[in-house]
Amino acid sequence: MADANVTETTTNVTENDKNPYAYLDREDFTSEKYKIEVRGLPKYYGIGEFKKLLNEKLELQLCKVKPPRKGSGWLYVCFRNEECRQRAITTINGILWKNSKLTAQVAKPAPDPFVKRKLEEEESNHKRLKTDSNCSPVDKIKFITTPLWNMPYPNQLELKQKEMKSILIKIGQQMLKESKALTDWITSQRKLYDGLPCELQTILSTDITEAYRNKCEFTIGKDTEQNKVIIGFRLSSYASGSTAVGPIDDLCHIPESMKVAVKILETFIRESNLEPFNPVNHSGYWRQVTARITRANHLMLIVGIQAQELSSDELEKLKSQLRIFFETGKGVDAHVTSLYFQTLDKKSIGGESNDTLYHISGTEYIEETLLGMKFQVSPQAFFQVNTLGAEVLYKAAIGLAEPTMDTSLLDVCCGTGTIGLCFSKHCGEVLGIEVTPDAIKDAKENAVKNNITNCEFFVGKAEDILSPVIQRATKSNIIAIVDPPRAGLHQKALLTLRKVKKLNRLVYISCDPRAAMRNLVDLARPSSKQYLGEPLVPVKAIAVDMFPHTKHCELIMCLERLSKAMKSNECTTQENTK
Template sequence: MSDAEGSNEITTIENPYAYLERDFSSENFKIEVKNLPKFYGMNEFRKLLNEKLKLHSNKIKTTRKNSPYAFVCFRNEEDRENAINVLTNYKWKGYDLQILKAKPAPDPLVKKRKENAEDLHSNKKTKTEEVCSQEEKLKNSTIPYHNVEYDQQLKLKLEDIKKVLKKFGSELSRQNTELKNWIEKQKFLYDGLPCELLDIRFSDTTEGYRNKCEFTVGIDEDTNLPTVGFRIGSYVKGTTAVGPVDNLVHIPESMKVAVKIFQDYVRSSDLKVFDPEHHTGHFRQLMARSAQNQLMLVVGIHPQDLTDDQLSEFKTSIVEYFSVGKGTPAKVTSLYFQKIVKKNHRDDIVPTEHLWGDTHIYETIMGLKFKISPEAFFQINTKGAELLYKAAIELAEPSENATVLDVCCGTGTIGLCFANKCSQVLGIEVIPQAIVDAKENATLNSIENSDFFVGKAEDILGNICFKATGEDVIAVVDPPRAGLQKRAIFQIRKIPKINKVVYVSCNPMAALQNFVDFGRPESKKVHGVPLVPTKAVAVDMFPYTKHCELVICFERWDKISSKQLQSEELVS
C-alpha cells in the first residue's frame, strides 16, 4: 500500500461522516420536528407520519419519552422535501409543528474511536482502559447476575417488581381520584402495594435454559479471528467486537457445540465476516432454536454482490457440511438460510429459506405439543413458560362457561393452554403466519373449542367478542416488550363483556402506562368501567439476567367496589 493510500485510509477512519459517502445511509435526508405535544407516543407519531400523512419516513429518533423535538430520516431528498412542505405549521394535538433541515449525525463508532485516540494521546484515562477481560464484559452485558447466588437474584427481582407495582399504585391513584381511598386500603393490606403479590415462581432449571439464541458473526478482539458469539458492547458505544459464548451459563451445551462447529465453517470459508462499519463482508448471524433433541439453525448472510450461482453453491456447501460433513456432530435437524441486508429495516429482511431436514421443531408445554417455525414467537425458556401460563390461569380463574380472548396470541400457546379450563378460546394476532401456526397447533392437539383471527386488536376486538358464546369473557394479553397499543386498551375497556384482564408483561416498567390506562376514569376518549389490579405474580423466566415477567389480574371497578361494600356491610 502506498503512503497516499495509507493516508487516505487514516483520514477515512478518523472522519465520522465518511459513512455518508455510502448509499445505505438515510442520515443525508434528515429533518428536525420541533414543538411536539407534551404527551404523545412514538407509535402514534410514526402512524401520523407514515399512515395518515404518507410521508415514508425511514427512522425516527428522540432523546427521551415525550421529547419536544424529534429527528426524522428519509430515504431520499424528494421524500424529505415533501415532508417539510406537509409538516411545516401542521397542527397536531393543538401544537403547530416546526420543521428544520437537520445535519447528519456522526458515526458513533468512529466518533468513539477518535475520542479514545485523543484521550490516549493526552494520557487521559477512559472507561475502556478499566481492567476488565472480554469474558467479563460479555457476562456483564448478557448475564449481569452471573456472580450472584440464585436465591439473591430472586430477592432482587422481587424488589424490582414491588417498585413497579408501588409506582403503578401511586400513578393510578393520581390519575383516578375515585380509586384513591380503595388504593390506600389495598396498600395497607399488601405492604404498600396496590394489590396482592403472590410468591415469585421459578424453575429448578436455572442454567442452559434458552431455547433460542441469535448469535452475531464478527471479529474477536482478543484473537482477531472470525467468531460466532455475542457483541461485547454496541456500535453506539464504539465497538463491533464479538466474544465467544463458551462460559455463558444460560446457553445450552447443544447450542455451544453448534456455534463452535459453524464457527469452524466460517473460518475456513472464502466469504468474509460482515463489517457493520463499512457494510462489507457476508456472514452476519446464526439463529439457533432447540427443543427435545431437535436443533434448528438459520444461517444469515449479507449477499453483497454474490451471483445466484454463488449463493446456490454456498447453500449446497452448508447443507453438505451439516448433513454429511464435519458439521454432523452439531446434530442439526433443521437447516435454513436467510438473506439479511439491513437488520434495522424489516423490509430488507428476506424470509427464511428451508435448505435441509425438518421444516419445524416441536416443543411441549402443559402436555400440549407446539409446532415452531423459524419466525414463530415462542417463550425462550420452555420450563419457565409452563410456570408462566399456569400462573396466568391461576389469576384468571376461568369458569367452565368462560370465553378466553387471547390478545396478541402469536402461535396460540397461552390460549390453547387455557382451552381445557374454559368453554371457548378466541385468539387475535396481527401476523398472518402466526395465525396459521395457531390453527395447526390446535389441530395438532385435537382442540376444537378455539378459533384464531388475523388483525390488529384495536380494530377487530369488538367483532371477535361478539363471537363469545357466554357473557363471561376474560382477556389474556401478552404483548411485545413495548406493551399494548393505547387504542387496544381502550377498546378492551369499552367492551362490557370483558370482566377480567390478565396482563403478561416481560418488561413491567415499559408496560406501566398500559396498567394505568386500564384504570383511568371515564372520559370523552375513554369509555367503559375502569379495570383495577386485584392480584399479581412474578415469574422468573431469565435467570442470571435482570429481567422478570409480571402477571397482573385486572377486574372491573364496579364489581370490586360492590364486593367491598358488601364485605363492609357484613362486618358492621
C-alpha cells in the same frame, strides 16, 4: 467451503473508517440522509398529535419523528428521499399549529457514533477501547448476559421480588396521579397489601436454573483483537465504540448442545473465504445465527448472511455447502434437526428490507412439549425462551384467570397458540390473535396435533381485528389474556378491550413491567369519551422468574372491573376485622 469465485471482502482500515459521515455514501437506506429540523413548536403537545398533523393534515410521507429533548422547542423529522424532504420544508414553514408558528430547515446528519468515539479516543491518546478493561472477554460476556451469575439463586429471587414490589408501588402512584377517582380504592388496597395497589404473591421459579434457554440469537463477528471469528454476543454497544464479540463457552444459561452446534458452525465460517459482517463500514457477509432447541433434542439453526453483491448462483453454492456440511460433513456432530439460511439484504432507499428465509435441510419446524401437549415451532414464531418456566407461567395465569366452561378466552398476541391451547380445557372457547402468519399456522396445526377443537386463531394486528374477533365470542363471560411485545399493547386494542361489557377480567403478562405501566394506567382511567367502559384495576400479581441469573422477570397481573374489585376489597376488609 465457499467457491473461490466469491470475492473476499477485506476489512482493512481506510480513510472512510475515520470519517464519521462515510455511512451517508452507502447505498443502504438511513433516515439521517433526509432529515429536517422543525422549530417553533408549542409548549404542550404530544408526539402522536404532531405525527397526525404531518401524516393526515399535511399529507407528508415521513419516515419517523425523533422525540425532542425534554423542554426543547424543536425536533427532527426524517423522510425517505430528497423530494419528500424538500416538500416537507416548503409545507411546514410558516404554518400555525396550536397558536405557534412552525419553521423547518435541512438538518445536519448525526455522525456515526462508533467512528466518533474512535476519533475522540485517538485525540485523547487512548490506545484501547473504553469497553476494554482488566476484565477478560469471557468474564465480561458473563456480566453482560447473565449479570447475576455469581449470586446465590435464593438471593436472586429475593432481589426480583423486591423489584416487583417497587414497580407495583410506582404503578399505584401513577394510577393515583392520573385518576383521583381511584383514591379511596387505592388507599384501602395499600392498607391491605403493605403499601401495594394489589396483592403480590410469592415469586415462582423452576427447579432448573442452568442451561434453560431454548432460543438464542448470536452475532457472528470477531474477537477484541479483530483476528478470530467468534459466534457469540457483542461485548458492548456500537455507540460505545466496540464491535467485538465475546465467546459463549462459559455462559450458564445456554444448553451445551447449542454451544456445541455454534462452535462447529464457527469452523465452517472460518474455513470459508467470506468475512463476518463489519458494522462499521458494512463490508463482509456472515452476520447472525439463531439457535432453537427443544426437550426432544430437536435443534434448529438459522444462519443469516448479509447478501451484499453475491449472485444467486453464489448464494445457492453457499446453501449447498452449508447443507452438506451439516448432513454428511464435519457438522454431523451438531445433530441439526432443522436448518435454514437467511439472506439479510440491505435496506432499500424506501427503508424496506427484503430479508429472505430458505429451508435447506431437515424438518421445517421443531417440536416442543409443554404441559403435556406438543407444539410445533417455526423459525420466526414466538415461543417462550424458557420451556419449564413457561409451564410455571401458564399455570399461574390460569389460576389468576379462573376460567369456566362459560368463558370465552381472548388470547391477544397469541404467538403459536401456547397460552390459549393450555387454557382450552379450562374454558368454553379460545379466540387467538397474532400478527405473524407463520405463528398462526403453527397455532392451528398445534390445535389439530393435540385434538383440541374449541380454539380458533386469526391473523392480523390486534388493533385492527380485535373487534370482529370479539363478536365471534359465544359465551356469556369473556376473559382476556394479553402477552404483548416489550413495548406493550397498542392503544387502539387497549381501548377496544376496555369497552367490552362481557369482559370482567384481564390477565396481563409482561416481560418488562415498567414498560407496561402506561397500559395498566390507561386501563384504570375513569370512563370518558375516549376511555369507554368501566376501569380495569389490578387485584393480584405474581412474579415468575423466567430468566435466572439475569435481572429480568415476568410479572402476571390480574385486573378486574373497579366495581367488582371494590366489592372483593370490602369482603377482605370485613374478614380481616373479624
